[in-house]
Amino acid sequence: SQQGEEDPQALSIQEGENATMNCSYKTSINNLQWYRQNSGRGLVHLILIRSNEREKHSGRLRVTLDTSKKSSSLLITASRAADTASYFCATPANTGFQKLVFGTGTRLLVSP
Amino acid sequence: EAQVTQNPRYLITVTGKKLTVTCSQNMNHEYMSWYRQDPGLGLRQIYYSMNVEATDKGDVPEGYKVSRKEKRNFPLILESPSPNQTSLYFCASSPYSLGYGYTFGSGTRLTVV
Numbered sequence: 001s002q003q004g005e006e007d008p009q010a011l012s013i014q015e016g017e018n019a020t021m022n023c024s025y026k027t028s029i030n031n032l033q034w035y036r037q038n039s040g041r042g043l044v045h046l047i048l049i050r051s052n053e054r055e056k057h058s059g060r061l062r063v064t065l066d067t068s069k070k071s072s073s074l075l076i077t078a079s080r081a082a083d084t085a086s087y088f089c090a091t092p093a094n095t096g097f098q099k100l101v102f103g104t105g106t107r108l109l110v111s112p
Numbered sequence: 113e114a115q116v117t118q119n120p121r122y123l124i125t126v127t128g129k130k131l132t133v134t135c136s137q138n139m140n141h142e143y144m145s146w147y148r149q150d151p152g153l154g155l156r157q158i159y160y161s162m163n164v165e166a167t168d169k170g171d172v173p174e175g176y177k178v179s180r181k182e183k184r185n186f187p188l189i190l191e192s193p194s195p196n197q198t199s200l201y202f203c204a205s206s207p208y209s210l211g212y213g214y215t216f217g218s219g220t221r222l223t224v225v
Contacts, residue, residue: 031211033213033214035213035214035216040200040219040221041218041219042116042202042216042217042218042219043155043202043204043214043216044216045213045214045215045216048211048212048213050211088155098160098162098168098170099145099157099160099170099171100214102154102155103154104154105154
């Protein structure tokens, strides 16, 4: 079962623009994670935000978390063509540590 | 370099021919897991392991087996592959803690004809 739902499903922007993608989840969480997947390749962990944090930065990435709305957003600033990928949010299943439940993903296309 | 290594990268096989996809990590992680990724269905967990000799079913375990005899290795076994097991498979590992993300392998694209 998928806990996270990303929005939009697809996003197309020009290099230099900012890209924002959103994730909504259903149950209470300990943390929320964002991953990137280049076409057909393995997922790469980008950033983890804990439930008691509201905002976190890593390079050009900014993640926010609103536990009252059960939502998170990932902002990529000054996008580059190399940022073209699918982005997934993931949360630990409410049954415990046994697994991460991944959202449906946002496909980001950054054009030169 | 810290990594999860999966082999093979691509595999085409015939229905019923047993196969093993290997997974090895060099980070001394306790937790390892297998996922499959299918269009429209996203990532679904097949099996996971909390530590050596501790494995358990995920969401879609039917038709798969795993073992965890050593901490670094977590092979995925398909005893009698069928076409509905055609998919992209990922192995992942993590320290046994909710505070860490997963490290994924590069994936194995399996086609069963």
